[in-house]
Amino acid sequence: MVVVWPVVEMVITSTHKISGLGIDFGSDGIGRYRKLFDDARLGPVMAWTVVWTVLVVTFTMVVSLALAQLYNQKFPGRRFTRWALIIPWASSVIVTSIGFRWMLDEVAGVLNRAMLDLGLIHSAENWTGDAAHAKPWLILVAVFVSLPFTTYTLLAGLQTVPGEVYEAARVDGAGKWQTYWRVTLPLLRPSFLVALVINLINVFNSFPVIWGMTQGGPNTDTSTSTVFMYILGQTDVGEAAAMSVVNFAVVIVMVLLFLKVSRWNEES
Structure with missing residues (x-):
């Protein structure tokens, strides 16, 4: 009920002509899809979505x-630094994004000062x-909140x-x-694949970072598909x-690829 019903409603809604005020003008078949794919903004938005997802996930994983390798070692203050890493995860992503937006503000921002x-x-x-200017900062903030x-x-x-x-390995003479x-x-x-796929889905669907910092603007230049x-x-x-x-279909493809890779991993 929680998952399937909203998906069915989403598909039904995509075949109706509904205004921004919620007025339903009836079935429109695939008219909304035609309008979407004829929108000149869709191409740049999808291109930026791919770049955004790939860069954020790559930097996050690296x-x-x-x-993780550092925190797996023993060093003074390790427990404190592990706790500190939780902060970006424990904080609201939208609050973090707005905080960065004010830090980058042209007039009152601490970075400019x-x-x-x-x-x-x-x-x-x-x-x-x-x-x-905005895109590198969006990527940086997205990586920051994805690290924990x-x-x-x-x-x-x-x-x-x-x-x-x-x-x-040491007995066999292997170096570090x-x-x-x-x-x-x-x-x-196995852990790497789980982290990779969950990050792909989360970053692809990410809304708070971009909305909190630029609201997808100027125009839709920093908008991802979400x-x-x-x-x-x-x-x-x-x-x-x-x-x-369209977004849902892309996520399904990601999940299917993950299942295929997981099967390959088990066979290996």
């Missing part, structure tokens, strides 16, 4: 792998005022690797890098539902 005082810039920059879950998932995987395996590439990473693959869906819903609910169906 940094999280390094952090610090860079001006250090002589790094000669005048205040509007960091979220155009897509060229991914790091702890990989850390849990690292802690399941038996110590006897490392001992056997050989042990990491031939022992640690292969045994970490944000674009919300923007469409303000004027045409049927077209927004059509965009939802």
Whole structure:
């Protein structure tokens, strides 16, 4: 009921012409899909969605792998740093995004103030005022809020690797890098795949980071497909539902790929 019914309603809604005020003008067949795919904004939005998803997930996985490896070692203050990593995860993503937006504000932002005082810039920059400046910051914030879950998932995987395996590798004369590439990473693959797919789905569907910082603007230059869906819903609910169906189909493809990769992993 919680999952299937909303999906059915979403598909039905995508075949109706419904105004932004919720007035249903009746069935429109595939008219909303035609309108969606004829929208000149859809191509750039989908291209940015792919770039956004790939870059955020890639940076998140690489940094999280390094952090997990660090936190798997013993060092003074390890417990404190592990607790500190939870903060971006425990905080509301929309609150974090709005906080970064104010930090980057052209007039009152702390970043401009610090860079001006250090002589790094000669005048205040509007960091979220155009897509060229905003996109790198959006990626940075998305990675920041994605690190805790991914790091702890990989850390849990690292802690399941038996110590006897490392001992056997040392006896066989394997160096640190050989042990990491031939022992640690292969045994970490199940956790890595889980973290990778969940991040792909979460980042692809992410709404709070972009909406909290730029609201998809200027125009729709920083909108991903999820944000674009919300923007469409303000004027045409049927077209927004059509965009939802497209997003849903993409997520289903991701899940099917994950199942295929998981089967390959089990066979290996």
